[in-house]
Amino acid sequence: MSLEFMITTIEGFEDVAAQEIKDVGGRSIEVKTARVFFRGEANLMYRVNIRSRCVHRLMLVLGRGQALGLNDIYRFAKSINYFEVMKLDQSFAVRTTRVGEHDYTSIDASAMVGQAIVDSFKEVKGVRPRVDLKNPDVEVDVYVKDSEVVIGVNTTGESLHKRNYRVYDHPAALKTTLAACMLRFSGWKGEGLLDPMCGGGTIVIEAALMARRFPPGFFRKSMAFTKLPLYDPKVHREEVEKALEEANRDHFEIYGFDISPKHIKGALSNASSAGVDDTIQFAVRDCTRKETYSDLSTKFVIVNPPYGIRHGRPKAIKDLYTNFLKAISQNLSGTILTAIVGCPKIFETALESVNLKVLDSRSVKHGNLPARVYKIRVS
Numbered sequence: 001m002s003l004e005f006m007i008t009t010i011e012g013f014e015d016v017a018a019q020e021i022k023d024v025g026g027r028s029i030e031v032k033t034a035r036v037f038f039r040g041e042a043n044l045m046y047r048v049n050i051r052s053r054c055v056h057r058l059m060l061v062l063g064r065g066q067a068l069g070l071n072d073i074y075r076f077a078k079s080i081n082y083f084e085v086m087k088l089d090q091s092f093a094v095r096t097t098r099v100g101e102h103d104y105t106s107i108d109a110s111a112m113v114g115q116a117i118v119d120s121f122k123e124v125k126g127v128r129p130r131v132d133l134k135n136p137d138v139e140v141d142v143y144v145k146d147s148e149v150v151i152g153v154n155t156t157g158e159s160l161h162k163r164n165y166r167v168y169d170h171p172a173a174l175k176t177t178l179a180a181c182m183l184r185f186s187g188w189k190g191e192g193l194l195d196p197m198c199g200g201g202t203i204v205i206e207a208a209l210m211a212r213r214f215p216p217g218f219f220r221k222s223m224a225f226t227k228l229p230l231y232d233p234k235v236h237r238e239e240v241e242k243a244l245e246e247a248n249r250d251h252f253e254i255y256g257f258d259i260s261p262k263h264i265k266g267a268l269s270n271a272s273s274a275g276v277d278d279t280i281q282f283a284v285r286d287c288t289r290k291e292t293y294s295d296l297s298t299k300f301v302i303v304n305p306p307y308g309i310r311h312g313r314p315k316a317i318k319d320l321y322t323n324f325l326k327a328i329s330q331n332l333s334g335t336i337l338t339a340i341v342g343c344p345k346i347f348e349t350a351l352e353s354v355n356l357k358v359l360d361s362r363s364v365k366h367g368n369l370p371a372r373v374y375k376i377r378v379s
């Protein structure tokens with residue numbers, strides 16, 4: 001039976017996440033802001049949650065409609081059949097994400113949908129389902145964008161960007177999913193790779209897990225789908241086994257450098273916790289010095305330099321960007337550089353001063369921060 005799903009992902013990288021969905025077997029893909037809809041069999045629920053690197057949450061869509069106000073939301077929510085996704089003895093909660101201007105709040109919308117669910121159960125089954133906002137068995141998600149409303153069930157639970165291998169928290173760590181999207185966007189396929197400002201190691205760890213085809217969902221302690229009536233432990237086990245069979249312990253040429261010994265120590269702990277410390281070489285090095293690259297022949301550089309926003313030092317950031325770009329153009333000519341920056345103007349000025357050409361670029365959201373990702377051929 002074909003089901004409809006919706007994933008949430010990094011705003012700006014929806015096409016990259018959509019490609020990942022296609023790779024695991026999703027069909028009828030529809031790309032929207034920060035979301036991707038697709039169709040597939042029930043086993044995709046396990047596969048996406050186990051294998052996906054670019055996805056935050058996977059929702060099993062129960063209905064898509066239009067609503068101009070709370071009454072419309074109630075009517076639409078009431079028209080949905082919840083009996084296949086919630087058992088009578090299960091508790092539930094409704095969570096709403098709202099984008100756009102509305103004359104009601106997300107809490108109002110959640111309350112309306114909650115009321116519609118209670119009324120449906122009372123009318124058809126003669127019982128009132130239990131609401132548990134803190135620890136529900138089933139989380140009904142509502143997504144409202146302008147007049148569009150999507151109601152579904154969260155099959156993931158907590159966002160998949162929380163991979164559970166992080167034991168050292170870098171103060172400006174990149175989201176794992178954003179790092180994975182950048183790796184796909186760069187065109188990297190397992191060749192030599194360097195992150196010269198690796199902080200806690202997110203990019204290089206995601207790269208090593210990707211090269212080894214290790215399913216990131218394996219690190220998760222729990223998945224929300226295990227509570228759903230349609231959950232089949234046998235299919236779940238088979239999907240995990242299939243994913244693990246495709247994984248390898250091969251050695252890849254992956255380097256992570258940072259000027260801070262503390263961050264390099266933290267990155268090593270993170271890599272060891274993720275089981276990839278044997279294929280990443282970490283070192284304390286300054287990315288603005290040309291000696292840093294003298295023993296390297298990597299084809300890809302992927303980096304998340306300091307944004308400088310918190311430090312309020314635009315001159316220092318400009319010098320760092322310019323000196324870094326100079327050093328890699330002198331030593332890693334022909335490399336593809338992918339960088340995410342929080343201050344595009346400063347970065348573009350630095351690129352011009354070193355005469356580097358942008359192959360591709362796009363705006364993305366890093367949490368709530370706007371950022372820009374660049375793909376550059378180093379010459």
Ligand SMILES: C[S@@+](CC[C@H](N)C(=O)[O-])C[C@H]1O[C@@H](n2cnc3c(N)ncnc32)[C@H](O)[C@@H]1O
Binds near residue numbers: 170173200202257306
């Ligand atoms: C935004 S953080 C990177 C965070 C990382 N992507 C993560 O997820 O943990 C930028 C890093 O650049 C490092 N850095 C700053 N100047 C540097 C330099 N000249 N050479 C190497 N690393 C530098 C900082 O120590 C910091 O860890």
